[in-house]
Amino acid sequence: MAANRTMFGEQLKVLDEKVFLLAKKTMQQIATVAEALEKYDREIALRVIENDTELDELELEINDGAIILIAKQQPVATDLRHLVTAMKIATDLERIADYAGNIAKAILRVETYPYVVDITLLKETVETLLDMTETALVAYRDVNVEKAKELQELDNRVDEMTYKALRQYMRHMSLQPVVVDEVMQFTNICRYLERMGDHLTNVGEHLIYMEKGKHYDLN
Template sequence: MSVREKFHDDLKELQEKLLSLGKFAEGALSKSIDALEQQNIELALEIIDNDNEADLLYEEINDFSILLIAKQQPVAIDLRRIIVGIKIATNIERIADFAVNIAKATIRIGNEPLLQPIVYIKQMYEISIKMLRLSLEAYYDEDTLKAKKVADMDDQVDELYGQAIQELMKINLQYPELMAQITQLSFTCRYLERAADHMTNISEHIFYLVKGRQFDLNN
């Protein structure tokens, strides 16, 4: 195997590691919403306990990327592939952290009946999961059209976030005794909104990979 072929295989391995981290984050986010909706404390604790897997994979991606740069001294798009890999890994790891935060909010709410069905939260989650899957597809395919779709979907999450917070504030005025739960549900909405922002960041990194310059897709 030539040096170039070995480097190509290493880049594919980096890509696979990133996709594995993305799959983990998707699963953690999905479980966190299930735990909240079902008020399943055991599942919430499991999400928190398993977070070290994401941390270890993130560190592995960083170490592997640095080693690739040191050994191969890549230039142009190959260097961008490695740099973008590191940046995307950082965003995915943060998404997994938000799943942990939602799990902690679930634990803080405990067994107190939810004040209402978490409709807005579920809608934000469903769009966010689509964004995450599509952003990973865009990364794998190096497809800026898919990346742009992800960024466009972020506007929907932002709109739902605003509606959810308004609704929670109205409930708080009527039932101030529910302030503790309302606070945790508000935090959960914020975690999903921030997770969607990180998915948009992934899209921007894909544009940098393909086009060779930075794009702001949040405007």
């Protein structure tokens, strides 16, 4: 029994390391697409899209590994919640990476540079999202509920900045209808960034559930 328990612990550690790896790769995708946006670099944007397959495969690997452990070890209580949490977090991270890919595609649709709009708020939002991802990663690594709760305030900042940017861009469209198609790409980017924040708060909620066995709303 002790040997089985030791083996399960080692396998769980390997699974967690894959979740950490996925989180780090997700952070890299966010940072890379931010660079593509700031520089209007189409090659970097294409790289973000190409890299998405690797993150998709890693998410599937995490989910498959967790399912195998559940089937073979039949864990209960905290151990079971840990495995379910790993799967849910992997799914949220993969969705964040998908939104980074969507932003890259939006950049490729933009034809005017310098941009017809100010992207200062978008850059600030990305910085906050990177802080959120780092916070979520530390909270998961340390199983730190209080750290996970910090995601709520960070997400509020993301919501506020994307809302301000959306209002700014909608006003721009009303004043200069000729650039509607162009500005629409930036309104889409706002929505993708806002959704990234929501998925990061989900990560915090999953962690709290894993540790406390109860649901907590960070949105």
